[in-house]
Amino acid sequence: MASNRPAPQAPYVPNDDDFGGYDQESWEEWNPTEESVRPVRGRHRVHKKSGGGLARSSTVLGVGVIAAVGAGGIATAQGGKPPVSISIPDLPGVGAVADSLPDAKSLPGVGSLMSDDADSADTVTHAAAPLTAAGVSTDDAEQGTTDAGEALRSRIMRQAENQQDQADEAVRTAAEQAAVKKAADEAAAQQKAAEEKAEAKAAAKKKKEEEARKAKAEAERLAKLAKSYVIPTSSYTLTSHFGDSGSMWSSGHHTGLDFAAPTGTPLKAVHTGTVKEAGWAGSYGYRTVLELEDGTEIWYCHQSSLNVSAGQKVSTGDVIGRVGATGNVTGPHLHLEVHTPDGTGIDPLGWLQGKGLNP
Known part of the structure; x- marks a missing residue:
């Protein structure tokens, strides 16, 4: 986890030959406190000494790197990658400087940063650990499925079942519609047959009535003629x-x-x-x-x-x-x-x- 807190300056002041001929008397001993290591919001503040010397923050950074190397080298990343070794040439007075540096965790504010970074790393490690649970939905978890492959297979099976249910429903609906149409056609045919039978019966009745009417009219005509016509003789x-x-x-x-x-x-x-x-x-x-x-x-x-x-x-x-x-x-x-x-x-x-x- 990155931090904007400035690195503490080493209490040891090297000589001019060790740091490129800078004036040693221009350096002062610095005792870090909680106020001096408080994180600075926004830009990093860089304090330069008059006369063109190195910035204090740069000096602190260099000392911090030396301290980290002296404490045991660069930490290896999680994930199985081999550590990269870095060799530092021996410089006059570096060993004494490393021995005189305080423990990093004992510095005000630094210990908490290292603790936070460690906790974060542990958290990330634990969160990424169950790779087999990737793609497991809430519904899968509620059904007791925790394996991603099993969850995928279960979803595929459910989708197949849903498609089969839809196909069965379509077949059932088509069968019901066909049955309704068949029943309607049969009802229409029966209705038509009944109407035709009724029409035939009515036609037969009408014909019979017409024949009866004609027979009656003929009888009336013959009766009328009988009154006007007679048999020519009798007793014959x-x-x-x-x-x-x-x-x-x-x-x-x-x-x-x-x-x-x-x-x-x-x-x-x-x-x-x-x-x-x-x-x-x-x-x-x-x-x-x-x-x-x-x-x-x-x-x-x-x-x-x-x-x-x-x-x-x-x-x-x-x-x-x-x-x-x-x-x-x-x-x-x-x-x-x-x-x-x-x-x-x-x-x-x-x-x-x-x-x-x-x-």
């Missing part, structure tokens, strides 16, 4: 139908619908219309042709008598003639034919059923 039996084949018909098939009934059974107008023809028609016998408002023609054939004439207006249910067996027949019956406005013959049974009638 259907014997031959439209399209039946046989040699008795010149065309090879039957062209109408036969209502077998007793002769004289009344024949009624199936609907309001105008009598287009009324008279003899060859193989049809006595025939009445009733033209309806839409141009459809109804032929009443094989009558025994006629009750209307051509051009006459008739209403639904009016008697226009009577059942007979005139023309090409095998017995009394009404041969009924239906022709469209263009003259094509169609099935009378289907036409009557289309008007709400069921012969």
Whole structure:
């Protein structure tokens, strides 16, 4: 430890030859006291003697070096470095000077400096001794780790564990997110399937209601038509139908619908219309042709008598003639034919059923 205290001056005053011919009488004996060795703050004060002699502080420094060498040489530094030996040539009177110097520790203030330096050196030595504890943190010390390598290994292991925990947490989070997404997709699919099922059910219900509405409307229409259309006769039996084949018909098939009934059974107008023809028609016998408002023609054939004439207006249910067996027949019956406005013959049974009638 450095100090600013000036070194004590030796009580011995060498002769002029020993110190380069300086005037010995200019030197005075100096007795050090605590006041004279008190440390000086700031710059070192150097006292020079008049006449160009060496400064007292320089003289003291030289004497101090000689005293240190005489006391046993330069101290070796800690750390195992070999000591460096210094040889001092013998000078006349140096031995006497060294013997007359007081012990360094007995000087006022010097002993405490040497003690402080020693304590400091011991402190530094003790502080630097546990090299294996370098890098040991407070947490490591609390866990009982005092070795630097073990502490480093422990920190690496903890870091690896933390990284593994983070990786596991990332995997777990990804799995949870995937499960949530899957559940959401399944819920959406179920919701969509339920909506589609509900829509299909609603469509089926709507279709069924529409069909019921149409059926009801058709029934109402047929009921209304039934009021305006009637079956052409009564007490009858259907014997031959439209399209039946046989040699008795010149065309090879039957062209109408036969209502077998007793002769004289009344024949009624199936609907309001105008009598287009009324008279003899060859193989049809006595025939009445009733033209309806839409141009459809109804032929009443094989009558025994006629009750209307051509051009006459008739209403639904009016008697226009009577059942007979005139023309090409095998017995009394009404041969009924239906022709469209263009003259094509169609099935009378289907036409009557289309008007709400069921012969």
